[in-house]
Each structure stands twice: as structure tokens, then as C-alpha cells.
Amino acid sequence: MIDPNYISGYVDGEGSFLVSFSPREKLSIGLEARPSFSVSQREDRSEVLDLMQSYFDCGFIRYSKRDRNRRYEVRNLKDLNKVVIPHFRKFPLLSSKIKDFEVFTQICDLMQNEQHRTRDGFINIINLAISMNIGGSRRYDKKYLLSKLKI
Amino acid sequence: MIDPNYISGYVDGEGSFLVSFSPREKLSIGLEARPSFSVSQREDRSEVLDLMQSYFDCGFIRYSKRDRNRRYEVRNLKDLNKVVIPHFRKFPLLSSKIKDFEVFTQICDLMQNEQHRTRDGFINIINLAISMNIGGSRRYDKKYLLSKLKI
Numbered sequence: 001m002i003d004p005n006y007i008s009g010y011v012d013g014e015g016s017f018l019v020s021f022s023p024r025e026k027l028s029i030g031l032e033a034r035p036s037f038s039v040s041q042r043e044d045r046s047e048v049l050d051l052m053q054s055y056f057d058c059g060f061i062r063y064s065k066r067d068r069n070r071r072y073e074v075r076n077l078k079d080l081n082k083v084v085i086p087h088f089r090k091f092p093l094l095s096s097k098i099k100d101f102e103v104f105t106q107i108c109d110l111m112q113n114e115q116h117r118t119r120d121g122f123i124n125i126i127n128l129a130i131s132m133n134i135g136g137s138r139r140y141d142k143k144y145l146l147s148k149l150k151i
Numbered sequence: 152m153i154d155p156n157y158i159s160g161y162v163d164g165e166g167s168f169l170v171s172f173s174p175r176e177k178l179s180i181g182l183e184a185r186p187s188f189s190v191s192q193r194e195d196r197s198e199v200l201d202l203m204q205s206y207f208d209c210g211f212i213r214y215s216k217r218d219r220n221r222r223y224e225v226r227n228l229k230d231l232n233k234v235v236i237p238h239f240r241k242f243p244l245l246s247s248k249i250k251d252f253e254v255f256t257q258i259c260d261l262m263q264n265e266q267h268r269t270r271d272g273f274i275n276i277i278n279l280a281i282s283m284n285i286g287g288s289r290r291y292d293k294k295y296l297l298s299k300l301k302i
Contacts, residue, residue: 003156003160004156005154005155005156005157005160006156006157006159006160006163006245008157008160009158009159009160009161009162009163009164009199010160010161010163010164011160012157012160012161013160013161013164013165013192013199014164014165041164044247044284045246045247045248046246047245047246047247048160048163048246051245094153094157094198094199094202095196095197095198095199096195096196097196133195
């Protein structure tokens with residue numbers, strides 16, 4: 001079995017905690033928030049992704065032809081709250097990436113409490129997500145997201 | 152203190168074991184072989200590099216303005232053989248990067264035994280280094296290196 005500290009070390013280098021948003025006409029609030037924990041690696045040395053999937057016993061692995069990377073990803077909110085977040089509480093990240101993790105856990109907790117179904121709750125989630133450091137690539141800006149809230 | 156498994160996990164993602172070569176007119180053999188263990192990270196989340204330097208108690212950290220990365224590096228052969236290599240024997244890499252590590256240890260061992268001071272020994276080291284996967288960026292090709300051997 002892979003050592004839990006090994007996973008935290010690997011993720012501190014290669015992993016990311018991200019919350020993305022998509023307009024969803026069918027949702028009464030008009031927007032969807034999607035928290036995601038993911039780790040990417042070049043296919044030819046991506047064995048650790050399979051070990052992580054076995055360790056966490058959730059999530060999926062996808063292959064991207066474009067950059068020949070494989071990516072292990074957990075998107076299910078329950079899996080994030082019950083499995084992934086508790087792991088990193090017990091075996092914490094040691095770099096400043098932990099700041100993103102802390103905001104990520106706040107958002108997952110708010111969503112567990114259905115806060116993303118209210119206007120104020122969703123705005124809170126947007127503000128938290130924007131405070132995270134995701135390397136500068138964000139598909140929608142705050143103004144656009146707020147304009148899509150229907151309630 | 153940083154957990155040793157954490158270090159191995161971090162290095163499995165971000166680290167590299169490399170042997171580079173430089174022509175050296177002043178050496179009787181005409182070439183220098185330089186094994187190096189290094190880990191790079193964006194400056195703003197490079198805290199783990201400092202923890203690693205403390206853990207290994209050797210090597211140095213440099214800042215590269217060009218890409219805003221910091222790099223922890225161990226080049227001293229004795230430190231590699233006495234500190235770095237024993238760590239990764241005890242807490243092994245889990246990805247196929249371990250194949251590079253195994254060749255790297257062979258080269259460090261050959262150099263410890265002064266094999267890089269003989270023609271046959273140096274050619275052996277060149278062949279081993281070329282079998283390592285360093286992402287395709289190699290400054291000198293084999294033909295050029297062999298042409299620089301003076302004995």
C-alpha cells in the first residue's frame with residue numbers, strides 16, 4: 001500500500017484543488033459550482049495515479065491525447081468531503097498550496113450545507129473560489145458569473 | 152521534521168536525476184561527468200525545497216529569474232552517495248522514474264570507484280547516461296562526447 005505521506009508529497013508538487021463554474025439554464029439558480037481535486041502526470045510515469053485511485057477508492061482517471069497526460073480526478077462532493085479532505089487534514093500539505101486547500105474545504109463544506117442553492121451562498125462561493133491561486137487560467141470572470149445568477 | 156515518504160512522493164513528481172557532461176581541456180581525459188539530483192518549484196510555493204535541504208543537510212538552492220523557479224540541487228558526489236541515494240533506497244520512488252534513479256546510482260557508484268578517469272569507464276558512463284530519460288533535452292550527443300575523450 002502506498003504511504004499516505006507519499007501521496008501528500010506527490011500532491012504538494014503535482015496536485016490541484018480547483019472550483020470551476022458553468023452556466024446551467026436548467027438549474028433554478030442558473031450556475032453550477034464544481035469543486036475538483038486532480039493530479040496530472042505524463043503517461044509514461046503515471047503509475048502513482050493508479051496507486052492514488054486505489055488508496056482513495058474513488059474518482060476516475062482520464063487520458064488526454066493532446067498533452068499525453070493522464071489525470072486522476074475526484075469531483076463527487078461526498079467523496080471530497082468524506083475521503084479526500086480528511087486525508088489532507090491528517091497528512092497536511094507543507095507548501096503554500098495548503099492555502100488553496102483550506103479555501104477548497106470551505107467551499108465543499110458550504111456546498112454540503114446546500115449554500116450553493118441560495119444567491120448569497122453562491123456569491124460567497126464565487127468570492128472564495130476567486131481568492132484561490134489556480135495559475136491564472138479562469139474561464140469566466142466574476143462579473144460574468146454574477147450576471148448568470150437567476151435568483 | 153518532514154516525513155521521508157513525503158519527500159519521496161514530492162520528488163517522484165517534481166524531482167530529477169540527471170548526468171550531464173562538459174568538455175574540460177584541463178582534465179587529462181578531456182570530459183567532465185556531473186551527476187545531479189534536483190527539484191524545481193515555482194518560488195511562491197517552494198517551501199518544501201527548504202525542508203528538503205534541511206532534511207538532507209547538503210546541497211544548495213538557487214533562484215532562476217527567467218522562470219521564477221527555485222531549484223534545490225545536490226551535485227557533490229559524496230553527498231549523493233552517502234545521503235541522497237540511501238534515502239531513495241529506503242523510501243523508493245513508485246513511478247517509472249525509479250529506472251532513472253537506478254542508472255543514476257550505477258553512475259555515481261562507478262565515479263566513486265574512479266571509473267570516469269579511464270576511457271572504457273567513461274564510455275560506459277556515457278552509455279548509461281544516454282539510456283536515462285531526461286525529457287529529450289541533451290546538450291551534447293554521444294558522437295560529440297566520444298570525440299572529446301583525450302585518452
